[in-house]
Amino acid sequence: MHEYGVAKDILDNILEEARKHNARVVKEVVLDVGSLTMLNPEQLLFCLQAVSGDTIAENMKINLNMLPIKIKCGNGHVSEIKDSMGGDVFRFVTALECPVCGERAGVISGRELILKEITAE
Amino acid sequence: MHDISVGRDILEINRSLALRNREFFDEKNIFSVNIMGAVGSGKTSLIEILCRKLGDFRVGVIAGDVVSDIDTGRLMQMDIPVAGINTGKECHLDAHLIEHALQKLPLDEVDIVFIENVGNLICPVDFDLGAHRRVVVVSVSEGDDTVEKHPMIFATADAAIINKIDIAEAVEADYRKMVDDAGRINPRLNVCPVSIKKDSGVDEFVRWLKNERG
Numbered sequence: 001m002h003e004y005g006v007a008k009d010i011l012d013n014i015l016e017e018a019r020k021h022n023a024r025v026v027k028e029v030v031l032d033v034g035s036l037t038m039l040n041p042e043q044l045l046f047c048l049q050a051v052s053g054d055t056i057a058e059n060m061k062i063n064l065n066m067l068p069i070k071i072k073c074g075n076g077h078v079s080e081i082k083d084s085m086g087g088d089v090f091r092f093v094t095a096l097e098c099p100v101c102g103e104r105a106g107v108i109s110g111r112e113l114i115l116k117e118i119t120a121e
Numbered sequence: 122m123h124d125i126s127v128g129r130d131i132l133e134i135n136r137s138l139a140l141r142n143r144e145f146f147d148e149k150n151i152f153s154v155n156i157m158g159a160v161g162s163g164k165t166s167l168i169e170i171l172c173r174k175l176g177d178f179r180v181g182v183i184a185g186d187v188v189s190d191i192d193t194g195r196l197m198q199m200d201i202p203v204a205g206i207n208t209g210k211e212c213h214l215d216a217h218l219i220e221h222a223l224q225k226l227p228l229d230e231v232d233i234v235f236i237e238n239v240g241n242l243i244c245p246v247d248f249d250l251g252a253h254r255r256v257v258v259v260s261v262s263e264g265d266d267t268v269e270k271h272p273m274i275f276a277t278a279d280a281a282i283i284n285k286i287d288i289a290e291a292v293e294a295d296y297r298k299m300v301d302d303a304g305r306i307n308p309r310l311n312v313c314p315v316s317i318k319k320d321s322g323v324d325e326f327v328r329w330l331k332n333e334r335g
Contacts, residue, residue: 002244005211009131021123037132038246038273111247113132118125 003039006113007047013115014057023120026057030117034067036110041066069110073098078108135248138216142251145223146234152334153234155250157274158258159267160240163284165192166317167258168235172199174327181231183222185214185239192237202226213244216251233334242271254333260284261294268302275303280311280329287316 010031018026033039041064052058069081077100098105146153158164165184172180181202184192193205204225206218219236226234236252238245242259257278259267262285268275275281281303286296296314303312311329315322 002212002247005215006131009134013127013129013131017125017127021125023123023125027122036273038243111132112130115127115129115131118127119122120125121122 003043003047004051006039007044007051010048010113010115011051011055011057014052014060014118015055017115017118018056018120021120024056026060026118026120028061028063028117028119029057029115030063030065032065032067032112032114032116034069034110034112036069036107037113039113067109067112070108071098071105072108073101073103073105075101075103077101077103077105079105081110132247135216138220139249139251142216142219142223143253146251146253149228151228151231151234153236153250153252153254154330155236155238155245155252155255156258157238157242157245157255157278158240158282159242159260159263162240162258162260162263163282163317164237164240164258165195167282167284168196168237169199170317170320170323171235171327171330172201174323175233175330178232179230181226181228181234183214183219183226183234183236185218185237187212187239196237202231208239212239212241213248214238214250215248219250242267242274246273246277254279254330256280256282258282258284259299261286261289261296261299262292265289265294265296265298268299268306272306275306275310278307278310279333280313280326282326283312283314284317286314287319287321 014026014029045062048062070078072078077098079099156164168182182196183204184196185206185208186192187208190205193203196203204222206222236250255278257274283296283299289296300312300314303310313322313326
């Protein structure tokens, strides 16, 4: 469970941005979480609420969007890897094999954790 | 009311620190290996036997543990430089902790640095440390479904050690299933079934390691 440490890093970034803009209260944040990270969205939400207590971000609304896993092969095919593929999720991601043509592919999205937007006043 | 557009990747901060560590290892001509694995799977024992078998190389270790210094103490008995890290509440090492630990090692006197991660098959996946290779250690006593239950760590590793195969029958585990699962999850993975205690199969892993170092 590393959501606690990650939540602290996110909060530090939120507070730093808020300070830069002389904000008194953080109202809302938008986070994009890649499906290939080992972060559990519910735990991340819980930890963020816990660590932001007694700060200007205490009552912020947290919008958390999960980003899909996408791979792109040498022939330019971009494929979204869905959970419904079951065990194949890992085959496509690890073998980095394009589901369309079988060519070698690389992960282009799914490993990110982006602090996208902050609404503050 | 301010709408602040940030667009910053929080995990990317660790990745860029990891990249800096890797460049630092390269500058010093040090080959580094991140050893991850389950609690009690044999990570410290693996480092101990590797130290003995890699006699031609000067080995240093960064040993991560949650609160104790037991592993650090064990490794110090090998008469090699060891930097211990206590992660406190955290369940994994990150690139920032490695950067600090590196300052405690005599880097001009080592050829290979092993980084023993905290016993955990989940969290270390998200945190690149900057090591050149990632090795995951599991053992038959955790159950022969351990590999298929933790695919991501095998998906992102370069080699997998399936340890304690000498007791597989006693704990009713099929180690061949673990080997097959690891190969299915990641066809590029070098999978080594071994018994560190009986010194069986380890030489093959040592050959791979020397080859990877180049």
